[in-house]
Amino acid sequence: MKGTLSNVPIAKELDIVGARQTGRNIATELGFSSVDQARIATAISELARNIYLYAKKGEITFQQVEGVAPVGLKIIAKDNGPGIKDISKSMIDGYSTSGGLGAGLPGVKRLMDDFDIMSSDEGTTIHVIKWLR
Amino acid sequence: MEKRLRNIILGHSDQIIKNWLVKLDDNKVTEYGSTISQEAIEQTNREFVNVIFSNIENNGESNDLQEFSEKIVNLGWPLGYLTEGMQAFRSVAIRTILEDIGETKNNEEFLSIMEGVNDWVDPIKNRLINEYSSNWTNIVSLQKVALQELSAPLIPVMEGITVMPLVGTIDTDRAKLIMENLLNGVIKNNAEVVLIDITGVPVVDTMVAHHIIQAAEAVRLVGSQCILVGIRPEIAQTIVNLGIDLRNFPTKSSLQKGFRTALEMTGAKVVSESESEGDEIENILNSIEKE
Numbered sequence: 001m002k003g004t005l006s007n008v009p010i011a012k013e014l015d016i017v018g019a020r021q022t023g024r025n026i027a028t029e030l031g032f033s034s035v036d037q038a039r040i041a042t043a044i045s046e047l048a049r050n051i052y053l054y055a056k057k058g059e060i061t062f063q064q065v066e067g068v069a070p071v072g073l074k075i076i077a078k079d080n081g082p083g084i085k086d087i088s089k090s091m092i093d094g095y096s097t098s099g100g101l102g103a104g105l106p107g108v109k110r111l112m113d114d115f116d117i118m119s120s121d122e123g124t125t126i127h128v129i130k131w132l133r
Numbered sequence: 134m135e136k137r138l139r140n141i142i143l144g145h146s147d148q149i150i151k152n153w154l155v156k157l158d159d160n161k162v163t164e165y166g167s168t169i170s171q172e173a174i175e176q177t178n179r180e181f182v183n184v185i186f187s188n189i190e191n192n193g194e195s196n197d198l199q200e201f202s203e204k205i206v207n208l209g210w211p212l213g214y215l216t217e218g219m220q221a222f223r224s225v226a227i228r229t230i231l232e233d234i235g236e237t238k239n240n241e242e243f244l245s246i247m248e249g250v251n252d253w254v255d256p257i258k259n260r261l262i263n264e265y266s267s268n269w270t271n272i273v274s275l276q277k278v279a280l281q282e283l284s285a286p287l288i289p290v291m292e293g294i295t296v297m298p299l300v301g302t303i304d305t306d307r308a309k310l311i312m313e314n315l316l317n318g319v320i321k322n323n324a325e326v327v328l329i330d331i332t333g334v335p336v337v338d339t340m341v342a343h344h345i346i347q348a349a350e351a352v353r354l355v356g357s358q359c360i361l362v363g364i365r366p367e368i369a370q371t372i373v374n375l376g377i378d379l380r381n382f383p384t385k386s387s388l389q390k391g392f393r394t395a396l397e398m399t400g401a402k403v404v405s406e407s408e409s410e411g412d413e414i415e416n417i418l419n420s421i422e423k424e
């Protein structure tokens with residue numbers, strides 16, 4: 001396996017479960033520990049739910065990558081929604097525009113190894129990677 | 134006469150199908166499926182007209198009516214799609230017959246054509262409606278049962294202590310149900326302590342955590358206490374990574390430990406027999422070793 005492994009569209013709440021399931025299966029196949037599987041599944045849940053809540057539609061892409069470790073799982077959450085007004089605020093624990101816990105984005109950053117976020121009024125793209133160690 | 138009408142309709146099937154599809158567009162039957170692709174609607178329309186024709190050919194003795202109704206239910210389309218479709222078919226069929234036999238000589242003949250067409254359109258329509266509604270009722274009642282069984286059961290274990298074991302994914306709808314059941318149950322069972330067991334919840338993300346925190350808070354407002362139990366090691370890790378603060382109410386790794394805490398909280402006496410048993414066994418082992 002190399003490159004893009006799977007692509008899951010997010011449009012309804014049930015799709016979040018589908019994305020999580022796909023991610024967990026891939027993580028298991030790549031050999032991640034059960035704790036890392038749980039971290040990956042949780043990160044997917046946060047990213048997919050943000051798409052569903054704030055952008056309505058988008059997609060989650062799974063890629064196998066190489067870098068600081070020979071095997072890594074890269075997850076790309078992409079949408080064409082309204083974008084994040086203030087990215088640095090959104091990374092602060094407790095910041096939420098929807099009355100949520102506001103721990104999603106900062107939490108994902110801690111759950112994963114690499115975290116990249118791009119957002120404009122044309123949408124949001126978040127790249128995260130977990131390295132297999 | 135009946136046979137003659139039937140032959141005209143079967144003989145002009147291509148034209149009838151074409152006119153019928155046009156009429157469906159005119160009637161805006163397709164509006165029902167605004168979220169569905171035009172292609173899927175057209176395909177379903179074609180299937181619909183094929184089902185009608187196969188019923189005319191086989192004198193109403195084919196099972197595809199049932200299958201087609203079931204499909205419409207599963208697609209989530211309204212009953213009106215079927216009834217308006219049959220309505221459109223009736224008028225197209227009558228028009229085609231009248232055009233085929235040319236000038237009608239009298240009203241009598243016109244009426245008998247109408248009746249002839251109704252005689253086989255209505256049974257098809259009725260069967261579609263019946264199948265649709267029985268399918269629908271069936272699905273709804275199955276879902277209700279499944280939902281109530283799975284969602285948020287509340288088990289009064291003993292006086293003052295109730296357990297709510299949660300199994301499976303928690304989405305927004307289920308979270309609401311959990312909250313309702315929890316509050317109703319706490320009041321009904323007069324529970325002092327509720328153990329929420331999340332052993333069977335695959336992922337605890339911030340939304341699930343948020344709902345649990347809110348539920349615990351609500352339980353506190355009605356004068357009871359929540360203990361969160363069944364926190365698997367990997368879930369504990371992710372909760373910590375997410376930075377979720379669960380310090381406001383007690384958490385325990387297992388249901389057993391939570392239950393012991395609940396007993397203490399309700400003031401019940403904990404008489405541990407296992408310890409004295411353990412002592413006895415140890416004594417026996419010791420005495421054997423000495424021999």
Ligand SMILES: Nc1ncnc2c1ncn2[C@@H]1O[C@H](COP(=O)(O)OP(=O)(O)O)[C@@H](O)[C@H]1O
Nearest residue numbers: 050054083090096097100101102103104105124
């Ligand atoms: N894909 C997205 N599109 C637009 N806004 C987003 C997106 N993801 C996050 N946000 C914004 O960032 C905020 C913080 O997100 P998050 O940390 O997940 O907390 P929460 O979802 O609980 O509010 C959200 O309240 C929302 O305003």
Ligand SMILES: [Mg+2]
Nearest residue numbers: 046050104105
């Ligand atoms: Mg979020």
